Structure formats: structure tokens, C-alpha cells
Amino acid sequence: MIKLDKSTAQTPAILAENGRGEKATRQLEVDFNEGKTNFVFQKSIYGHVSVKTTLKQLQHSKCCFCETHISHVLHGDVEHFRPKAGYQIDEHQPLQKPGYYWLAYDFANLFFCCQICNQVYKKNYFPLADESRRAGSHRDDYREEDSLILHPALDNIDDHLIFEAEIIKPKNGSRQGAETIKRTGLNRELLLKERLEHLKKLRLLEKAITRQGGELADEIRQAFKEWGKPHSLFSAMVRANFPDLI
Numbered sequence: 001m002i003k004l005d006k007s008t009a010q011t012p013a014i015l016a017e018n019g020r021g022e023k024a025t026r027q028l029e030v031d032f033n034e035g036k037t038n039f040v041f042q043k044s045i046y047g048h049v050s051v052k053t054t055l056k057q058l059q060h061s062k063c064c065f066c067e068t069h070i071s072h073v074l075h076g077d078v079e080h081f082r083p084k085a086g087y088q089i090d091e092h093q094p095l096q097k098p099g100y101y102w103l104a105y106d107f108a109n110l111f112f113c114c115q116i117c118n119q120v121y122k123k124n125y126f127p128l129a130d131e132s133r134r135a136g137s138h139r140d141d142y143r144e145e146d147s148l149i150l151h152p153a154l155d156n157i158d159d160h161l162i163f164e165a166e167i168i169k170p171k172n173g174s175r176q177g178a179e180t181i182k183r184t185g186l187n188r189e190l191l192l193k194e195r196l197e198h199l200k201k202l203r204l205l206e207k208a209i210t211r212q213g214g215e216l217a218d219e220i221r222q223a224f225k226e227w228g229k230p231h232s233l234f235s236a237m238v239r240a241n242f243p244d245l246i
């Protein structure tokens, strides 16, 4: 997981002021004020091709949690960081309604995500460190909340997660780090296997630099710098394991 900079992207027109998203949000607020807690959301708005394309470009076609390249094999999901329909604190609690209906069409709440992180792990989980600060409606300020799942664009991910080889661990016992690993499945078996494969290849190349030297070593060094950048696969792991090469 790496911190994403959403400020570089323009909000797609459909979610911008006076767009369909804003009109739909006003309607949801009216519905809530009339006592509704079950809402119908329009995927044609939050999942609009312009939204998905913008997020994909911003995230270099990588999942906001596991840093896997998605687009060459799967369509990927537009994920709501704060769940729109309802939220769950943990697996022992039922789904609470309403969810963050007023953020269903808020670009800041949307990310490009792989189906496994989103549908198998994160689902509707949204635990807070302090439940009393939970925003219950559009009248509350959700920014006062202290989410236990790291926000891909607001939290400093490197302050909460560290790598030991291919394994992600909470940094300095970070509760947010631990919860994020659990709720997005960052150490699931297949992901660990993929990261280890990648790491093994990079370790071989690192050896080649010291043993080979010369032009080839320079080329590999150059490549390492690219592999540690946000557009590259598992870039956080590369940066953590090869700090002298990136």
C-alpha cells in the first residue's frame, strides 16, 4: 500500500459541482431527512467510465491496497473507502445502516481497487478507534472520525506499515496498520507468494550489480529506481527491501 496523491486529478464532471452525483446526493439527503435508511445507489454515476478511468490513471492501474496491477486481467472495482450502504465494525457485529450515503458520489471517497481486496476482505468493514465520533448522517463531520483502516490518500502509510521481506507488518505496533492488514488481506497467501517471487528476482539482480559491475550494473541500478516508483508493482516492498538502490 502506498500513499496516493489525488490532488493531481481533476474531479470527473459527473461527480463535480452540478453534476449528476451532486443531484443524486441532495436526493439521498432529502430521503434521509424523511426517515429512510435504505438507499438505492446509482452505479452508473460512481462507477461511470470517466470516474474509473481517472482513478485508474491516478493509481497507475494498481489496487489502492495491495498494489497489484489489475487492468490487464480484471476490470477492478470503484471502491468506497467509507461504505455507502452500511458499515460493519467487526465480524461479530451486524451491518449498521445507514452507511455513508452522502459520500457515495464523493470523488475523495472513491478508489480503484482489486475485487479481492474489496469484495473478499474489506467489504463493508469500517471500524473506528472511537465509536462515539462516528458520523451518522450528512449533518455530521466525518472528518472528525479516526478510521482504523488507513486512508489511501490521507494517511502516511509508511508510518503504519513496514515490510519484513515480503510480509507486511504494523509499524511500531500501529493499530491502524494491524487493522488495515487484516481488513484488506494484505498478507493473504497468494499475495505473499506473488510478492516473494518478485522479491527473489530483484535479489538476484541486486547480486548481479555487485558481482558484475560495469554497464550492466548501471542499467540494473537505473531499473531499480523505476521499480521503487509509484507506478511499479509492489513499489512499497521494493523501497523497503532495497533502500540503497531506489
Ligand SMILES: [Zn+2]
Pocket: 063, 064, 065, 066, 067, 068, 113, 114, 115, 116, 117, 118
Ligand atoms: Zn487489491
